[in-house]
Amino acid sequence: MRQRNPFVTCAAIAVYLFLYIPLVVVAIFSFNDSRLNAEWVGFTLKWYRQLAANDAMLQAAANSLIIAGCAAVMAGVLGTFAGVALHRFRQKWLTALVLGPVAMPDILIGVSLLLTFMLMNISLGMVSIILAHVSFCIGFVALSVQSRMAGMDDSLLEAARDLGATPWQSFRLVTLPLLAPGIIAGMMMAFTLSIDDFVVTFFTAGVGSSTLPLEIYSMVKIAVTP
Known part of the structure; x- marks a missing residue:
């Protein structure tokens, strides 16, 4: 030993x-x-x-949990497919497309998404915040899934196909269970990043859709109790 x-x-x-x-x-x-x-x-x-009597703070915390949960689930699904595509196709443009939001400054993402929502006539609110958070969380899930794919044995997929499994069956019964740790890790990271985000949320939040970081920031500007 x-x-x-x-x-x-x-x-x-x-x-x-x-x-x-x-x-x-x-x-x-x-x-x-x-x-x-x-x-x-x-x-x-x-x-x-x-704190228990502060309805605005409790509502902001509930909004943060809802947004983070939705962003984690949606980013988990889309990021899984993106991670698999990154591993299999290995195209530079695809890598830049998926991982670009990971390297971009938050303020640039926030302003870009705000302009996009305005051009698409999407009202700012909970939906816009969720879409914004999904957009920058996908890359983190994709990275986690891609690293998990790199450690997989491709012969397992070949064996499944030789035994008569369809591409969807081999993905659902072989690939997906093996990717589960990477997917869960990516979703946990997405949840953490979403619930903590301030800059992107600041640009994409509408009236009545304040999150916990936004609510704390607005209180700090005037006076906040411990």
């Missing part, structure tokens, strides 16, 4: 501490009875009571 490298173990622990200690501190200080939160004053639940 190979022994673990103590340096690697210590480095891994240090990275996880660096990532999670700030989150733990924020969680602890959410119970702090201080508006400035600069030092610990005492334990309180009043900030959570204020």
Whole structure:
């Protein structure tokens, strides 16, 4: 049995501490009875009571969850087909088309989508936000699926075809189960990116379709409680 490298173990622990200690501190200080939160004053639940009574914030959070869920599902379906196409055809123009939104700045995507929605006479709202999020999430799902396809054994598909399976049957019964981890990972990434997005949502959101990042930003401009 190979022994673990103590340096690697210590480095891994240090990275996880660096990532999670700030989150733990924020969680602890959410119970702090201080508006400035600069030092610990005492334990309180009043900030959570204020949050529970804030209908605008709760509605924005619900909108974010709905948008992120729809974007993850739609990007998962479209990104799966895009990832399979990237692996099989290996065309440079196809790679640039699918992965372009991944490399483009958010503000450029937001402005481009806003102009597109205006030209297509699509009203800004929940639908426009979902379509916008799907457009930049597809590339991340496609990357995950493409990397999964690269590690697959193509002889499995050939064996399925030799046994009489149709192209759809071989994809549904062989390819899709093998791609499931990559698809799920891509959908989780899409969900995270969607629920956290601000710039693209800022350009494509309409009246009454505020998300959690937009709502927090609008509160920070005036005054926001802990």
